[in-house]
Amino acid sequence: xxxxxxxxxxxxxxxxxxxxxxxxxxxxxxxxxxxxxxxxxxxxxxxxxxxxxxxxxxxxxxxxxxxxxxxxxxxxxxxxxxxxxxxxxxxxxxxxxxxxxxxxxxxxxxxxxxxxxxxxxxxxxxxxxxxxxxxxxxxxxxxxxxxxxxxxxxxxxxxxxxxxxxxxxxxxxxxxxxxxxxxxxxxxxxxxxxxxxxxxxxxxxxxxxxxxxxxxxxxxxxxxxxxxxxxxxxxxxxxxxxxxxxxxxxxxxxxxxxxxxxxxxxxxxxxxxxxxxxxxxxxxxxxxxxxxxxxxxxxxxxxxxxxxx
Amino acid sequence: xxxxxxxxxxxxxxxxxxxxxxxxxxxxxxxxxxxxxxxxxxxxxxxxxxxxxxxxxxxxxxxxxxxxxxxxxxxxxxxxxxxxxxxxxxxxxxxxxxxxxxxxxxxxxxxxxxxxxxxxxxxxxxxxxxxxxxxxxxxxxxxxxxxxxxxxxxxxxxxxxxxxxxxxxxxxxxxxxxxxxxxxxxxxxxxxxxxxxxxxxxxxxxxxxxxxxxxxxxxxxxxxxxxxxxxxxxxxxxxxxxxxxxxxxxxxxxxxxxxxxxxxxxxxxxxxxxxxxxxxxxxxxxxxxxxxxxxxxxxxxxxxxxxxx
Amino acid sequence: xxxxxxxxxxxxxxxxxxxxxxxxxxxxxxxxxxxxxxxxxxxxxxxxxxxxxxxxxxxxxxxxxxxxxxxxxxxxxxxxxxxxxxxxxxxxxxxxxxxxxxxxxxxxxxxxxxxxxxxxxxxxxxxxxxxxxxxxxxxxxxxxxxxxxxxxxxxxxxxxxxxxxxxxxxxxxxxxxxxxxxxxxxxxxxxxxxxxxxxxxxxxxxxxxxxxxxxxxxxxxxxxxxxxxxxxxxxxxxxxxxxxxxxxxxxxxxxxxxxxxxxxxxxxxxxxxxxxxxxxxxxxxxxxxxxxxxxxxxxxxxxxxxxxx
Numbered sequence: 001x002x003x004x005x006x007x008x009x010x011x012x013x014x015x016x017x018x019x020x021x022x023x024x025x026x027x028x029x030x031x032x033x034x035x036x037x038x039x040x041x042x043x044x045x046x047x048x049x050x051x052x053x054x055x056x057x058x059x060x061x062x063x064x065x066x067x068x069x070x071x072x073x074x075x076x077x078x079x080x081x082x083x084x085x086x087x088x089x090x091x092x093x094x095x096x097x098x099x100x101x102x103x104x105x106x107x108x109x110x111x112x113x114x115x116x117x118x119x120x121x122x123x124x125x126x127x128x129x130x131x132x133x134x135x136x137x138x139x140x141x142x143x144x145x146x147x148x149x150x151x152x153x154x155x156x157x158x159x160x161x162x163x164x165x166x167x168x169x170x171x172x173x174x175x176x177x178x179x180x181x182x183x184x185x186x187x188x189x190x191x192x193x194x195x196x197x198x199x200x201x202x203x204x205x206x207x208x209x210x211x212x213x214x215x216x217x218x219x220x221x222x223x224x225x226x227x228x229x230x231x232x233x234x235x236x237x238x239x240x241x242x243x244x245x246x247x248x249x250x251x252x253x254x255x256x257x258x259x260x261x262x263x264x265x266x267x268x269x270x271x272x273x274x275x276x277x278x279x280x281x282x283x284x285x286x287x288x289x290x291x292x293x294x295x296x297x298x299x300x301x302x303x304x305x306x307x308x309x
Numbered sequence: 310x311x312x313x314x315x316x317x318x319x320x321x322x323x324x325x326x327x328x329x330x331x332x333x334x335x336x337x338x339x340x341x342x343x344x345x346x347x348x349x350x351x352x353x354x355x356x357x358x359x360x361x362x363x364x365x366x367x368x369x370x371x372x373x374x375x376x377x378x379x380x381x382x383x384x385x386x387x388x389x390x391x392x393x394x395x396x397x398x399x400x401x402x403x404x405x406x407x408x409x410x411x412x413x414x415x416x417x418x419x420x421x422x423x424x425x426x427x428x429x430x431x432x433x434x435x436x437x438x439x440x441x442x443x444x445x446x447x448x449x450x451x452x453x454x455x456x457x458x459x460x461x462x463x464x465x466x467x468x469x470x471x472x473x474x475x476x477x478x479x480x481x482x483x484x485x486x487x488x489x490x491x492x493x494x495x496x497x498x499x500x501x502x503x504x505x506x507x508x509x510x511x512x513x514x515x516x517x518x519x520x521x522x523x524x525x526x527x528x529x530x531x532x533x534x535x536x537x538x539x540x541x542x543x544x545x546x547x548x549x550x551x552x553x554x555x556x557x558x559x560x561x562x563x564x565x566x567x568x569x570x571x572x573x574x575x576x577x578x579x580x581x582x583x584x585x586x587x588x589x590x591x592x593x594x595x596x597x598x599x600x601x602x603x604x605x606x607x608x609x610x611x612x613x614x615x616x617x618x
Numbered sequence: 619x620x621x622x623x624x625x626x627x628x629x630x631x632x633x634x635x636x637x638x639x640x641x642x643x644x645x646x647x648x649x650x651x652x653x654x655x656x657x658x659x660x661x662x663x664x665x666x667x668x669x670x671x672x673x674x675x676x677x678x679x680x681x682x683x684x685x686x687x688x689x690x691x692x693x694x695x696x697x698x699x700x701x702x703x704x705x706x707x708x709x710x711x712x713x714x715x716x717x718x719x720x721x722x723x724x725x726x727x728x729x730x731x732x733x734x735x736x737x738x739x740x741x742x743x744x745x746x747x748x749x750x751x752x753x754x755x756x757x758x759x760x761x762x763x764x765x766x767x768x769x770x771x772x773x774x775x776x777x778x779x780x781x782x783x784x785x786x787x788x789x790x791x792x793x794x795x796x797x798x799x800x801x802x803x804x805x806x807x808x809x810x811x812x813x814x815x816x817x818x819x820x821x822x823x824x825x826x827x828x829x830x831x832x833x834x835x836x837x838x839x840x841x842x843x844x845x846x847x848x849x850x851x852x853x854x855x856x857x858x859x860x861x862x863x864x865x866x867x868x869x870x871x872x873x874x875x876x877x878x879x880x881x882x883x884x885x886x887x888x889x890x891x892x893x894x895x896x897x898x899x900x901x902x903x904x905x906x907x908x909x910x911x912x913x914x915x916x917x918x919x920x921x922x923x924x925x926x927x
Contacts, residue, residue, distance in 0.1 A: 055392040059356070060408060062408075063408040066354050066380045269396075271400060277399075292404075292408075295407060
């Protein structure tokens with residue numbers, strides 16, 4: 001028997017468009033017929049190696065594995081664990097390979113999950129490494145769009161808020177560009193626009209249509225998918241700018257009055273105040289459903305990497 | 310299909326006497342025939358959301374869910390989790406509703422579980438909110454009394470220790486008053502008597518017989534159920550008072566010599582020094598059994614709220 | 619029915635050589651046919667009571683229980699739990715006895731698991747108590763040697779590094795002495811030699827052959843089993859000594875050139891720098907396999923103590 005190379009998920013580019021589509025289709029199937037998959041991972045163990053706390057992401061992975069009939073073990077914070085004390089990531093993952101069948105790793109340092117995957121005898125999933133990558137958030141976003149829009153083609157996707165620093169936004173934009181997205185609209189204050197290098201890449205490599213504006217009101221009528229992000233006060237050069245601008249980036253019912261009826265409002269959560277609570281009851285708000293869909297795309301991912309789908 | 314309203318347990322008053330009796334009967338059945346219920350929650354997930362540590366309570370809930378064939382996920386301390394950072398309880402519970410089928414919440418702030426229940430799409434169990442409520446402790450106490458005494462009627466129940474601050478005592482007294490309890494005896498130092506408002510309520514609304522004494526020796530012969538609680542030094546006005554009185558509220562074999570042979574001694578645990586270790590071997594000491602029964606009443610509660618009993 | 623006394627594992631001496639052999643044989647069987655044992659502990663709960671963090675040990679036990687079809691609950695650090703606050707170990711274990719079917723305890727204080735076992739109504743496994751005992755590490759080491767060497771007789775076992783303070787080394791040496799080990803070679807700096815009392819015991823009670831040297835090069839050709847340990851800088855009297863000696867106790871490919879082809883290199887992990895990474899690829903390096911075997915010996919132990927093997 002020729003051993004198959006172990007498949008990992010370190011960044012979204014690890015999957016081809018075809019593989020992404022297969023994953024999305026499987027997640028939808030799991031969402032519709034969960035009981036068909038409730039024993040798929042029986043006898044399998046997922047290790048959750050969280051070198052920094054990220055409770056929502058950790059619980060989403062644990063829920064995914066439990067809903068597949070599998071089990072979990074791990075740690076939720078390296079500070080209260082003894083794992084990181086003087087032991088290399090290479091050694092830790094070599095040991096964990098003997099304890100579990102698949103592992104998910106969150107690490108404050110960029111590249112840590114990649115390094116782990118080079119020593120692991122089991123599949124590794126990157127659950128966020130510093131400000132670098134968080135590929136299962138991108139998968140979650142893709143599934144949410146697909147569930148509501150059917151396809152990615154001909155959609156106008158607007159990103160609103162901090163487009164400079166958010167890894168979630170960068171990762172999703174790059175992945176959507178690989179699909180035939182019609183148009184991106186970038187809504188941000190001048191201080192927080194999408195990095196030029198990424199804009200250039202989008203225009204040259206993917207030939208997408210890009211539109212940049214300062215205020216949501218200018219473009220709200222044409223948006224199919226509105227992706228909101230948090231604006232942190234400390235990202236601004238001075239407090240005066242922040243105070244002058246902050247209300248422009250808080251979504252409320254007034255701002256979406258002119259929006260399409262089938263526009264969807266997404267957010268990676270947690271939200272602080274960038275979406276008013278009154279929006280939650282609007283049928284276009286799908287961010288809590290998005291969090292729930294994150295469980296199903298992770299279920300699909302786990303079964304794919306374990307080869308038990 | 311008309312959706313049923315989700316049932317929560319936020320305070321003991323959420324259940325009628327009839328519902329309490331059903332719950333107690335189910336817990337007794339589960340205690341006697343555990344294997345009949347070992348798969349009742351197969352495929353179900355309990356989220357344990359502990360915003361402050363309470364290891365005993367958390368493990369009791371986890372044990373209950375595991376013994377029902379279910380699974381658990383969650384966090385044991387908000388300080389080492391990232392859940393509380395800037396996210397509202399409403400948002401957190403909306404997300405958790407997508408990860409789990411039922412949730413238990415412990416929170417330092419009074420009212421937090423109630424608030425959570427208003428946003429949850431899954432049943433919420435209050436596992437203690439500040440000094441306010443801890444309804445599953447009350448259920449545990451009811452089951453323990455029922456197991457040993459058969460009924461609540463015609464029992465003389467004494468509470469000894471700090472009757473001023475203990476939420477456990479207040480909650481149990483109010484619930485027992487709804488049954489036809491014969492008589493309450495309150496044994497406490499003057500500084501720590503039951504609040505007047507609660508005494509008035511008991512006398513007016515429930516017409517119970519109340520007797521207040523300073524020392525256990527005065528009443529030990531007539532007690533059927535002796536509920537001990539911890540006296541904290543810092544509750545006293547001055548150290549002299551504490552030192553003068555503390556031994557009066559430590560239960561030892563000498564103090565229970567004159568007690569009925571079938572009296573039971575209860576305690577919510579943890580005990581510090583208010584019951585001497587020599588009492589543990591006395592057949593009347595049921596506090597460790599009481600802790601164990603807490604698992605079975607929680608099993609009954611989980612199945613009831615999930616509608617799988 | 620006469621109740622059987624509860625069997626615990628507090629120190630390796632709790633098991634006879636015959637019991638150890640049975641355990642090793644069962645672990646090997648489990649390693650070869652894991653699916654035969656995947657439901658052995660169905661419905662059983664293991665409590666992991668870690669009063670200090672020891673992530674590797676905790677996860678090894680959890681993996682063992684999950685691979686047996688059982689479930690786990692517990693805490694990983696008493697500081698972030700509320701268990702230790704003012705409650706005696708006796709009370710805690712009395713309560714836990716109602717929540718779980720078997721418990722593993724790690725505690726910074728010597729003797730704590732022993733004390734717990736005297737109050738427990740369930741089997742207790744010592745997972746390390748201060749610098750005192752860590753019996754499941756010893757069992758892991760025995761299984762590793764047995765898997766590679768078939769028997770313990772006629773083996774030459776070298777221990778290299780800090781032989782003064784390491785409980786792992788002391789415990790393994792004492793246990794191997796109970797088998798017919800041919801010869802022990804002790805390789806350490808003068809400051810860190812095996813305590814005289816233990817040497818005397820080995821010579822008088824077990825009549826083993828003992829050889830003490832300062833440098834590995836002197837003895838490398840005759841070693842069958844090389845057990846490496848960490849040398850901590852702070853164990854030396856002065857930094858000059860440490861700097862002069864440290865390289866002598868770092869294993870690299872150069873140092874094992876003259877070693878037997880079937881020598882095995884063991885290490886309890888975590889390693890810091892006492893084995894160069896280049897050694898990992900050498901077929902004689904078995905320390906990661908040793909970590910994996912730790913899961914199987916713990917599986918065997920759990921089933922034995924639960925009486926479900």
